[in-house]
Each structure stands twice: as structure tokens, then as C-alpha cells.
Amino acid sequence: MSDAVLEMHKVAYAYPDGHQALFGVDLHVHRGEKIALLGPNGAGKTTLVLHVNGILFPGAGSVRIAGMDVNKENLKAIRAKVGVVFQDPDDQLFMPTVRDDVAFGPSNMGIVGDELAKTVAEALAAVGMSEFADRSPQHLSFGQRRRVAIATVLAMKPEILVLDEPSSNLDPAARREIAEILESLDITMLMVTHDLPYALELCDRSVILSAGAIVADRATYDLLTDDALIKQHRLELPFGFRLDPSLAKK
Amino acid sequence: MGTTQQHDIAGKLLIARHSVVHHLPAEVKLVAMLSFVFLVVLTPLGQWWAFGVYGLLIIAVIAAAKLPPVRVVKRMVIEVPFVIFAILMPFFSAGPYVEYFGLQLSEAGLIAGFGLLCKGTIGVLSSVTLAATTPMRDLLSGLTRLKVPTLLVEIAGFMVRYVDVIVDEMRRMKIARQSRGYFERGIRSWPVIARSAGALFIRAYERGERVHLAMLSRGYNGKLPSYSLAIATKAQWATGMLLPMGAAIILVLAWRMA
Numbered sequence A: 001m002s003d004a005v006l007e008m009h010k011v012a013y014a015y016p017d018g019h020q021a022l023f024g025v026d027l028h029v030h031r032g033e034k035i036a037l038l039g040p041n042g043a044g045k046t047t048l049v050l051h052v053n054g055i056l057f058p059g060a061g062s063v064r065i066a067g068m069d070v071n072k073e074n075l076k077a078i079r080a081k082v083g084v085v086f087q088d089p090d091d092q093l094f095m096p097t098v099r100d101d102v103a104f105g106p107s108n109m110g111i112v113g114d115e116l117a118k119t120v121a122e123a124l125a126a127v128g129m130s131e132f133a134d135r136s137p138q139h140l141s142f143g144q145r146r147r148v149a150i151a152t153v154l155a156m157k158p159e160i161l162v163l164d165e166p167s168s169n170l171d172p173a174a175r176r177e178i179a180e181i182l183e184s185l186d187i188t189m190l191m192v193t194h195d196l197p198y199a200l201e202l203c204d205r206s207v208i209l210s211a212g213a214i215v216a217d218r219a220t221y222d223l224l225t226d227d228a229l230i231k232q233h234r235l236e237l238p239f240g241f242r243l244d245p246s247l248a249k250k
Numbered sequence B: 001m002g003t004t005q006q007h008d009i010a011g012k013l014l015i016a017r018h019s020v021v022h023h024l025p026a027e028v029k030l031v032a033m034l035s036f037v038f039l040v041v042l043t044p045l046g047q048w049w050a051f052g053v054y055g056l057l058i059i060a061v062i063a064a065a066k067l068p069p070v071r072v073v074k075r076m077v078i079e080v081p082f083v084i085f086a087i088l089m090p091f092f093s094a095g096p097y098v099e100y101f102g103l104q105l106s107e108a109g110l111i112a113g114f115g116l117l118c119k120g121t122i123g124v125l126s127s128v129t130l131a132a133t134t135p136m137r138d139l140l141s142g143l144t145r146l147k148v149p150t151l152l153v154e155i156a157g158f159m160v161r162y163v164d165v166i167v168d169e170m171r172r173m174k175i176a177r178q179s180r181g182y183f184e185r186g187i188r189s190w191p192v193i194a195r196s197a198g199a200l201f202i203r204a205y206e207r208g209e210r211v212h213l214a215m216l217s218r219g220y221n222g223k224l225p226s227y228s229l230a231i232a233t234k235a236q237w238a239t240g241m242l243l244p245m246g247a248a249i250i251l252v253l254a255w256r257m258a
Helices: A045-052 A072-081 A098-108 A113-126 A142-154 A172-184 A196-202 A220-224 A227-232 B026-042 B048-064 B069-092 B107-133 B136-145 B150-179 B187-217 B234-257
Strands: A004-014 A020-030 A034-038 A060-065 A082-085 A160-164 A188-193 A205-210 A213-219 B097-100 B103-106
Touching: A004 A045, A004 A188, A020 A045, A020 A060, A020 A188, A020 A213, A034 A045, A034 A196, A045 A060, A045 A082, A045 A160, A045 A188, A072 A082, A082 A142, A082 B187, A098 A113, A098 A142, A113 A142, A142 A160, A142 A172, A172 A196, A188 A196, A196 A220, A205 A220, A213 A220, A220 A227, B026 B048, B026 B107, B026 B136, B026 B234, B048 B107, B048 B234, B069 B103, B069 B107, B097 B107, B103 B107, B136 B150, B150 B187
Parallel strands: A034 A188, A034 A205, A082 A160, A160 A188
Antiparallel strands: A004 A020, A004 A060, A205 A213, B097 B103
């Protein structure tokens, strides 16, 4: 158990307006794992993500990151351990230049000077955006902005990277480039997506969140080939797709 | 979709050149321009020669900044409402009246109107010059170094960052309206425009929330890292202060003669 980076135990949450989004979620993510969190719209995926870094706190149950409870006292440490890449890069990128934006997270953690510059350079290199450091985020293409958004979070050297729909709104080449970047990262990853082929490509294990509960937790290939299961939870492979059995061993 | 082709309103203001004016630190330019405009406003009406000299001073600055005159003039369009107001003043102010070309004009109104026109034009020219020679980012850090409350500078910074995103959103909403056969025509289109503005406000508000969440997720604790730039030297301050110093001399002369 000691190598679990994310442990959610019977997490339940209701919004202040009374709408209950999570009904006792149990989820364990171990170090080095790349896990896809699948589920239809409105299943509570975003709510779950906001629990991982303590934007929301469970009404019941507990969330632990690398053995540390997510609570108000630990918030600073938790935010440093959990890197969340939001769906719309425009929500994430707000500083005048790419460099400043990537530096925002680490400098909140107290990193300064040469070390900060080095951290920023490494993060930008990891997403192949080094030469854009002095550009303004609004001058970049959507795919480039998403790469920078990933860099802003990598710069914090998180224990776990949480991505909300990393393949949305991208053209096929940008989609593949992001996949290559994510594949190259040696980091624990929780990826929220509807893009089932993407989940298969990047994640060995997948879970389905449906109506606020985890209803399946298996190897991605096994999960995606269970037609009845995925249909039941409003998930389906794109038209014309059938998974190649040779992918099963992956 | 669509978000890739963004406008760049803040960036378009800058006219990049290599000049003394461009290379001065933003805080020097801010102080110089503000004090210059302040001195111009203090000048007594009737000393029209003084306004002429102020005008020459600011034109000298524009020349030193190598700004293209036509673009500077085009940007002065923003002054039009004030010009209209200034032109109306002689017609609506109280007497004594004078007659020009068969029109009855208030003398006090003429003086006030012409004064407003002079001061307004010099003020607009100064701010156009400042905006054209200083990148927005430097302006913000200049404000920070002038000890303007950080909260205000940060709000201005967010405005600069997101104005393009919101204008883009507005454009997409407009295209979506038009795609459904809507034409903006006259008063009857106002309710639709008002509702769109409402929707845009809600969207901007929600985006604000999401940006805040994303910042919290990266450990934001209420303080933005300061934008790093070198501190202005004494020589730079001296260069920058040439403009307000010149204006101060003219102001003293103008008051002596008034």
C-alpha cells in the first residue's frame, strides 16, 4: 500500500445546492501507473478531479496523496504534489509570457533564481516548447497552448499528473504529439477522457465512473472490449473501430 | 474551435521601434507622461502660446520615438467625443456673446471649449505615445515599481490577458447568431444584443472562476510573482524628466504672463 500515490476511500460529495455528485468512490493509483478515468458527461469526473488537489473536500470518506491526507492544513503540500491540467488552456495560461506562466507554480512553492530558470527550461523542453518561452500564450496555436499548460504543471514536479480531456479540440497531429509527450513522461498519471482509443494508447488500466461511483476497474483492453459494460455507461468506440487482439498484452 | 485565431488588442498598441523613448523604463515614461499632462492641465486658459509649445514638445517626443505620424493621428480618433463636446460649448454657455460668421457664440464658452480641445489633444497625444512605445507587460511592471497597489496591477494584467479571449468569444457568438439568420438592424436588434451581452458576462464570470481554480491548483496564495525587469538608472530618469521639466518652465512663464 505504501506506493499508492492516490488513495480515495469511500469519497462522497454533494454540492451546496444539494446535488450529490459522488457516492462513495474508491480509487487507488500506484506509483508509475497511467490510469484513464472514463465516464459519460455528468458522471462526476470533474468533481472527482477537484477532490484530488483539495479544491473540494469530501463530505464523507478520505483522499490521500502519497500518504498525506488532503485537508486544509496540508493544502500547500497537496497542491505541489498534484498537477492538474485543465481542459481549456486559456483557463490555465494567464501570464504575459510562456516563461512567466511556467514559472508561476514553482515560484508559488518558493523556488527562485537559477533553480527556477532551470525548472522552467526543463518543463518547456519536456513538451518541446523551449523556443516559445518568450512568446505570449495568446499567440500560440491551441495545441501549443495545451503543451504549455502541461509544462506549467510539470514545472511543479508533481507526484501525480491529472489531465482533464487532454485530447479535446486537437487536430490529429496535435493529438498524437500530446500523446507522445504524455507517453514520454515518467510520472504517475490520471487521465480524464471520453477518447477511448486515447485511453487504450496511453493507459494500461482504466476505471469507469458512472453516476458518481466507480463501476469498473480493469486493464484498458479488457474494459473496452466488454461491449455490454461500456454501452451501459454511455461509452462507445468510434464508428468502425474494433480493437486488435494483439493490443491485449499491452 | 476558433480559439486558435485570436486578436491581439493589447499587443497591437505597441509600435516597435528602436528609439530613446522605447528604451526608457516604463515607470520613467509613466511618471514623465503623467506629470507632463498634469502641468498642461494647470496652465491658465488664454495663454495659448503655452499650449502651442506643449504641442511642439510632445511632437518632438513622437519624432524621437520614430512613430509614424499617420498612425498616431488615426489613434487620436478616441478624442472625437471630447472634440464634439468642446465644439458645442460656445453654443450653450452663457454670455457675454460675440459674433462670428453670423453666429452668436458665448465668449466664455469659446475660451473653455478651445482650452478643453488643447488640453485634451495634448493629453491624448501623450497617452498614445506612451502606449505605442511601451509593451503592456512593461507598463504593468512599471506600475508595480511605482508602488501602485499590486491588486490593481494584477486586475489590469488579467484584463490585458483576457480581453482578447473575450473579444474572440464575442465574435464567435456573433457568428453563431448570424448563422441562424439573424441580422443586426436598428433598435429591434437591441434586446438580442443585450441578452448576448448578458450571456457573455456570465461566461466571462465563469471563466474567471475557472482561471482562479487553475491558479489555486498551482499553489496560488494571493501573491503573483513580480514581473522581472531591470531598475531604472539615474540617467534614464534624467532623460525621461526632460519633458515635464520643459513643461514646468513653460507653466511658470505662462502664470507670470497671465
